[in-house]
Amino acid sequence: MGEAIVVTSGKGGVGKTTSSANIGTALAILGKKVCLVDTDIGLRNLDVVMGLENRIIYDLVDVIEENCRLAQALVKDKRFEELYFLPAAQTKDKDAVQPEDIKKIIESLKPDFDYIIIDCPAGIEGGFRNAVAGADRAIVVSTPEISSVRDADRVIGLLEGANIKNPKLIINRVRPNMMKSGDMMDIDEVCAILAIDLLGVVPDDQQVIKSGNIGEPTVMNPTSNAAVAYRNIARRILGDSVPLMNLDGKKGVFNKLKKIMGIG
């Protein structure tokens, strides 16, 4: 029986879709059977980031309206052994779907997959309620900006209301040099306000934009910092304890040595 994890944030543009794509892909790289579900009906993006846009035949709404079977709507990502994708509809809007519909779909996916990653739309209205309906756990994505943290806080409250306990936090687009100079909220500050477990910190990385544009999740390119961060996050989801990566970007032989010894 698989586990359904919703990736949400409240605020738009903080990296929900990027995080969903990368976490899903990283879990697939680690040998898990993963299904990505895009619930952002009318504004789907996950297919583009994954580079699967041109392979969509049926979508979520087709499944709900029984135009096709669930298995027919799933798009297999051929780059990986066991990565599937259930796209959202682009021609409908969010009212075409009810929370119970999504719940039913997630429940019927669970026996066949280890992880079901649900990409949530921005906002806290119907789309959010749909996405959250079938989830067992939640990952809240926030950037270290006050507006984003405020919305994340609101969403955490709503998740508690929806009976999803202990959501985990990903702090995205971190710029270590700005944090150091005090121009950006630092990680401790964000954690102090949100008061939930930190799942990972993802540095701001140009590679993410680049790979998003060519439809290739960043984790596939292990040289980028963001890729390493997402791989670590995936391992933490599996229960490994992986220390937070050194964001200072100091290379140097000494730092490398420290890293090898596990004290860096």
Add this chain to the structure above:
Amino acid sequence: MTATKEHVTIKGNKDGLVFLFNDHCEFPDLLSELQYKLEKSHQQILSGPTIDVHIKLGERELDVQQEEEIKKLVGHHGNLLIQSIESTPKEQIEKNIHQDLKIMNGIVRSGQSIHEDAPILFMGDVNPGGMISSNGDIYVMGALRGLAHAGKNGNKDAIIAASYMRPTQLRIANIVSRSPDESANEGAYMEFAYLDEDHMQVGKISELHKVRPVALQF
């Protein structure tokens, strides 16, 4: 009836008559004095329109039979109508002191709000966008980063205390105060806010006893 302390006191208010019964005397004494007062000394109340009667027993608790006797005696006089018989047992009086402080925990997140008529001791954080309000005092054992409104029903003596004080806004009664605009404002530990002649003041918790000699305000 000689010059002993009265067992039954009859008072009038807007709801009718209130019979205050002494709770330290013997019940038969009480009953006989009640009878005496109704039939002899206070006869004037027995004529005229119907009057509602509220009986306050103090700490005395009556069994069914005793209650029946009182009802019979009072009901005997046609225009008296018993509305209530109340007693406040001793334990309850002591308990009330504790119950009046509402102790809560958790996190008040953005978009959430809690309100209690009683003073609140909140163990946890109040985040920006969250609101905590009370008709009495508010004590936050945690970080107060959101909005706190004490004395919401107009009680200007209410205070707001927090382990870490960095609110977006403080309100006491109808006075509103916000934190200074300097973003460098770091917040402060162990502080409380109070009204001094309608101006919001903030002080260290250690100074609280000067502003408020008695700890809790209801």
